Amino acid sequence: MTSTLLRRLGWPLLGSVVALGLTAPASAAEELRIGFVAPITGLFAQVGKDMVDGFQLYLDDVNSDFGGAKVKFIVEDEQAKPDTAVTRAKKLILQDHVHMLVGGLLASSGYALAPVSTADKTVYIAPVSAADDLTQRDLPKYPYFIRTGWTSSQPSHPFGQWACDQGYKKIAAIGADYAFGYEVVGGFQRAFEACGGQIVQKIWPPIGTKDFGPYIPTLRQDADAIFTLMVGPMSLQFPKQLAASGNTKPVLGGGTSYDEFVLPSMGDEVIGHVSALQYSAALENPKNEAFVKKYRAKFGKVPSYYSETNYTTAQMIHEIIKNNKGNFPGQEEFVKQLAALKLDTIRGPVSIDEMRNPVQNIYLKKVEKKKMFGYDKEELWNTVIKTYPNVTQFGQFNKEEFLKTPVYSRDFPPCKFCN
Amino acid sequence: MTSQGIKVLAVAAALAAIAIVVPNTNSFIILLTTRALAFSILVMSVDVLLGYTGLPSLGQAAYLGAGAYLTAILATRYQFGLGYDFWLVVVLGILIAAALAAVFGLLAIRATGVYFLMITLALGQCAWGLAYRWNSLTGGDNGINLRGRPKFGIDLANEVTFFYLVLGFFAVSLLLMYTLVRSPFGRSLTGIRERELRMKILGYNTWLHKYIAFIIAGGFGGLAGVLWAHTAGIVSPENVVLTTSVDALLMAVLGGAGTLVGGVIGALIVFGLREYLSTLVPWWQYVLGAVYVLTILYLPTGLMGIPERIRQRQTLSGKREDVKKIAPVTS
Numbered sequence: 001m002t003s004t005l006l007r008r009l010g011w012p013l014l015g016s017v018v019a020l021g022l023t024a025p026a027s028a029a030e031e032l033r034i035g036f037v038a039p040i041t042g043l044f045a046q047v048g049k050d051m052v053d054g055f056q057l058y059l060d061d062v063n064s065d066f067g068g069a070k071v072k073f074i075v076e077d078e079q080a081k082p083d084t085a086v087t088r089a090k091k092l093i094l095q096d097h098v099h100m101l102v103g104g105l106l107a108s109s110g111y112a113l114a115p116v117s118t119a120d121k122t123v124y125i126a127p128v129s130a131a132d133d134l135t136q137r138d139l140p141k142y143p144y145f146i147r148t149g150w151t152s153s154q155p156s157h158p159f160g161q162w163a164c165d166q167g168y169k170k171i172a173a174i175g176a177d178y179a180f181g182y183e184v185v186g187g188f189q190r191a192f193e194a195c196g197g198q199i200v201q202k203i204w205p206p207i208g209t210k211d212f213g214p215y216i217p218t219l220r221q222d223a224d225a226i227f228t229l230m231v232g233p234m235s236l237q238f239p240k241q242l243a244a245s246g247n248t249k250p251v252l253g254g255g256t257s258y259d260e261f262v263l264p265s266m267g268d269e270v271i272g273h274v275s276a277l278q279y280s281a282a283l284e285n286p287k288n289e290a291f292v293k294k295y296r297a298k299f300g301k302v303p304s305y306y307s308e309t310n311y312t313t314a315q316m317i318h319e320i321i322k323n324n325k326g327n328f329p330g331q332e333e334f335v336k337q338l339a340a341l342k343l344d345t346i347r348g349p350v351s352i353d354e355m356r357n358p359v360q361n362i363y364l365k366k367v368e369k370k371k372m373f374g375y376d377k378e379e380l381w382n383t384v385i386k387t388y389p390n391v392t393q394f395g396q397f398n399k400e401e402f403l404k405t406p407v408y409s410r411d412f413p414p415c416k417f418c419n
Numbered sequence: 420m421t422s423q424g425i426k427v428l429a430v431a432a433a434l435a436a437i438a439i440v441v442p443n444t445n446s447f448i449i450l451l452t453t454r455a456l457a458f459s460i461l462v463m464s465v466d467v468l469l470g471y472t473g474l475p476s477l478g479q480a481a482y483l484g485a486g487a488y489l490t491a492i493l494a495t496r497y498q499f500g501l502g503y504d505f506w507l508v509v510v511l512g513i514l515i516a517a518a519l520a521a522v523f524g525l526l527a528i529r530a531t532g533v534y535f536l537m538i539t540l541a542l543g544q545c546a547w548g549l550a551y552r553w554n555s556l557t558g559g560d561n562g563i564n565l566r567g568r569p570k571f572g573i574d575l576a577n578e579v580t581f582f583y584l585v586l587g588f589f590a591v592s593l594l595l596m597y598t599l600v601r602s603p604f605g606r607s608l609t610g611i612r613e614r615e616l617r618m619k620i621l622g623y624n625t626w627l628h629k630y631i632a633f634i635i636a637g638g639f640g641g642l643a644g645v646l647w648a649h650t651a652g653i654v655s656p657e658n659v660v661l662t663t664s665v666d667a668l669l670m671a672v673l674g675g676a677g678t679l680v681g682g683v684i685g686a687l688i689v690f691g692l693r694e695y696l697s698t699l700v701p702w703w704q705y706v707l708g709a710v711y712v713l714t715i716l717y718l719p720t721g722l723m724g725i726p727e728r729i730r731q732r733q734t735l736s737g738k739r740e741d742v743k744k745i746a747p748v749t750s
Contacts, residue, residue: 041704077697082562083651083658088449091698111561118653119567119576131561141566150633177561207560328544410554 032069032321032328035092037085037103037113040077043232044105047306048077051103051128051260058314066318068326074098076216080105089124100125102313106404107131107152107179117144123334125287127313129304130154132183134358135393147337148313149392153181153187153408155255155276155362157395158388160191162276162364163252167378168192168198168224174238175229175254177204179409184229184254186408189415191395198417199227202221204410209234213242229254235262239325243269250274258367263380270367270380278358279305279347280365282312282372282381287346289373289390300341302379312345319343326327362388384413429658434590440581448695450650453582456589456648461594462682464639469668469679472632473612475536478523478543479667482637484550484659485519486512486644491654492556492562505569512645519546520637521630528629531615538724543664551656562655562705565648575649585646592639596679599635606630628646673714675721684722731742 036055039048052075052167064071074096076088085104092098093116100123104110111130117124124145126134131150163171171192175181180205189199201220205212210233221225226249230238235257242251246307251270255277256262258270281292291311295303303311320337321328329337335356342351348361363381372381394402406412441452445687461483468474489512492498500508550557557563568575575581598603598716611625618625648654657663670689674681689707697703718724 040701081657082655086651086653087454087694088698090446090450091694094450095698106560108561108655112655113652115564115566115652138541318436 003212015059018112019159020021024325030069031072032066032317033072033074033098033103034317035089035096035098035103035403036073036075037078037088037092037101037109038075039105040075042079042081044080044135044151047261047304048080050304050306051105051310054109054296054303055314057307058300058311058318059294062318063389067322067324069321069328074414076107076402078104079400082106085109085112086116089113093120093122098122099245100317100334101128102317104129106181109376112133114142114145118142121131121331123331125313125317125338127331131179131184133391134409135355135381136403137407139355144331144335146338146352148316148350149309150278150360150402151357152392153190154357154393154395155278156184156187158362158391159182159192159252159276160188160197160366161195161277161396162386163188163192163225163227164197166225166250168197168250170198170223171200171227171252172203172219172220172223173199173224173227174203174205174219175227176207176209177410178207181207181229181254182410183296183408184225184256186413187395188227188252188254188262189413190397191410193413193416194396199415200417202415202418203308205234207231207234207246210237212238216242216245221250223253223283225250225354227252227254230257233261235259236265239269239270239273247270255305257383259304259306260302260363261306263382263403266367266380268369271369274364274385275363275367275382276362277305280307280363280382280384281308282365283363284381285346285348286386287344291346292373294386312343312347312350315345316341316343334387346388349390352391355393357393359390361394362391364388374407422606430593436587438583438586442582446578449578449582451690451694453578453585454585454647454650454694455686456582456585456668456683457643457684458649458670459643459686460589460592460646461640461643462667462674462686463592463597463679464636464643465667466671466676466679466682467596467600467632467639468637469606469671470681472608472629472674474526474528474531474633475668476539476633476636477661477664477668478541478546479538479636480526480659480661480663481523481543481546481642482516482520482640483644483647483663484546484654485516486641487648487654487658488550488557488563488644488715489515489641490645490648491565494565495563501567501569503571505575509642512641514641516641516644517634517638520634520640522632524630524637528626528633532744540661540664543659543661547659547661550659557656560656562653562657564723565652568649568652580582583651587644588646592642593679596639600679604628604631629726644704645723657682669711672717673711673721675723678723680720681721681723688722722725 038051039045061071076092078085078088087103092366102125104113104126105128107129110126110131113124115133126147127149130150132151132153135147173185177187184226200223205215251273253273253274253275258275260281339352339356348362350358353359363384364383364386367380368383369378369380371378441449465479490508495509523542527535530538573580589639591715607623607628615625670685671682676684690705692707
């Protein structure tokens with residue numbers, strides 16, 4: 001019965017082909033086209049908004065003028081899905097002929113976009129996507145890839161040392177069950193155990209867990225502290241439920257557990273929790289103060305590291321284009337010049353190491369309730385309690401030896417002191 | 420049967436039109452069409468189950484995943500499938516997906532209707548769980564990157580060449596499935612869809628018929644997976660997740676279940692809206708949502724049902740006029 005409809009299928013097919021054939025107009029010369037890939041819809045849409053806002057704020061600051069070049073900022077929605085990220089990147093390269101790709105949120109997006117940059121010989125700058133191996137063991141595969149953000153384990157290395165300095169001997173770790181979680185926890189474990197500490201437990205709740213009831217009671221009672229790595233809504237739920245369980249142990253956390261992206265939605269239960277990251281909105285320097293005030297006035301919220309890193313990335317691109325008198329120096333040359341850049345940014349002095357990852361300050365931050373920057377309300381802020389200057393992605397470890405070990409995973413470093 | 424001949428000609432003409440028009444557009448359109456065509460094979464396999472056998476499968480992405488992960492793992496670990504052995508990978512991809520379907524089918528086929536839907540959903544999620552958690556094999560959340568497409572005489576890295584290859588596979592799949600649903604075996608599937616009990620009474624082993632249809636659909640899913648892996652160059656749990664299965668099902672329904680080509684139209688429209696319109700306007704999701712809602716409310720038979728409805732309306736209104744003309748005379 002239904003097969004009688006086959007006859008008329010010619011025109012709808014043709015129609016859709018023609019509709020698809022309408023292409024965007026070719027762009028004018030003497031402009032710098034920056035393709036930006038971020039999640040605009042879906043679960044991570046709010047993070048994506050912070051990313052775009054940060055970059056856009058810098059463009060507004062300089063009136064989209066990079067040393068004479070007019071910046072055309074084209075945002076595409078990657079929906080936090082790797083293969084969507086690839087199609088969008090292809091669209092930006094093939095149709096918009098962008099000079100460079102910027103963006104990608106999750107590690108998986110970074111892993112998906114880096115090969116595109118190699119295949120299409122287009123610079124890809126990752127301000128957020130932090131997958132360790134992109135600038136470590138996999139770097140030779142991606143000659144057009146450069147990072148302006150961080151590697152997941154970068155803040156964890158000094159953090160582990162700090163935990164030793166506090167006199168903690170045994171720590172129980174609980175982290176989101178995916179690559180980013182493994183890398184943040186893994187980096188912390190390596191550093192903490194290198195200075196004599198013991199990770200006595202590793203628990204991996206699935207990403208998106210809302211009820212930690214099954215996990216919290218199993219946390220080892222003999223641990224001196226708890227190390228957590230949460231992302232998204234998990235960051236809000238875990239501290240609440242941990243506090244409700246009557247926990248009295250100190251809580252340490254990966255940067256995203258207490259980033260300003262989640263901090264305003266948190267309650268007083270997180271006061272005193274310590275985390276490590278390359279940025280805090282509570283950094284006390286004039287650049288940051290101006291940035292926070294400007295950002296807050298414009299977007300109604302305190303900037304997160306997602307905002308800052310994209311603002312800074314725009315600043316770095318500006319610097320290179322300015323040095324070339326408003327011209328794009330070519331793909332290889334751009335990567336080379338950006339890799340040699342030293343810049344004083346909002347988050348402090350940043351340079352890029354020979355494996356194209358930033359060398360930067362890592363801030364140990366404690367959540368405090370206080371007034372800052374002249375705002376008249378008491379709010380939660382990530383007060384910097386210690387600064388580790390010029391930390392590389394290998395931290396206190398020897399680069400060659402580091403690269404010989406496998407990338408952090410569920411099973412590496414092995415949990416020697418568990419049981 | 421001549422009308423059937425015209426329909427086949429129309430499909431062939433449409434395929435020829437795609438083959439001619441698409442390579443002359445920009446490379447992004449070529450890439451999108453390639454992806455849509457590869458995915459269409461999966462949608463058609465859903466349609467064989469949904470439209471012809473009456474089995475709404477919500478786990479079809481598992482077979483896409485099986486083919487895609489096989490391709491990616493062979494290519495990255497063993498450098499296998501990047502030359503002439505690509506054809507071997509195609510065969511293996513079909514076989515492994517069919518084998519997976521043979522296992523899943525044993526569990527799923529015993530149920531019908533919403534229960535079948537639930538079981539296939541659960542099995543699909545098992546496949547997703549494997550892809551997500553079996554880090555050492557699948558790369559977990561990060562997925563697997565393929566480095567370059569196969570090269571054998573022709574270089575598939577060229578988007579146009581690859582487009583023709585996928586179009587070829589698509590055309591062959593369409594032909595095979597068309598032959599399948601029109602074969603006596605396909606007719607018995609339709610019989611099962613219409614009234615399974617009657618088919619049983621007539622002496623058909625309906626379980627076996629459905630089981631075989633399920634395996635064949637799985638095999639085509641695997642083929643779609645092999646091609647899909649090479650379109651984006653990345654295979655991740657996103658390809659196996661529930662929404663991919665739902666997408667395939669919705670595309671089949673949107674185009675019109677039980678028409679095969681309807682699914683292709685559905686796929687082209689959804690890809691067009693989601694991947695292309697979304698680059699132009701931020702409110703594309705409303706358009707996609709409206710298309711789905713309107714189709715289900717007003718076109719339960721899908722877009723392919725439009726001509727039929729128009730014809731019905733014409734004949735209906737025609738009859739009414741006849742009645743009016745006749746009425747005064749008789750009264």
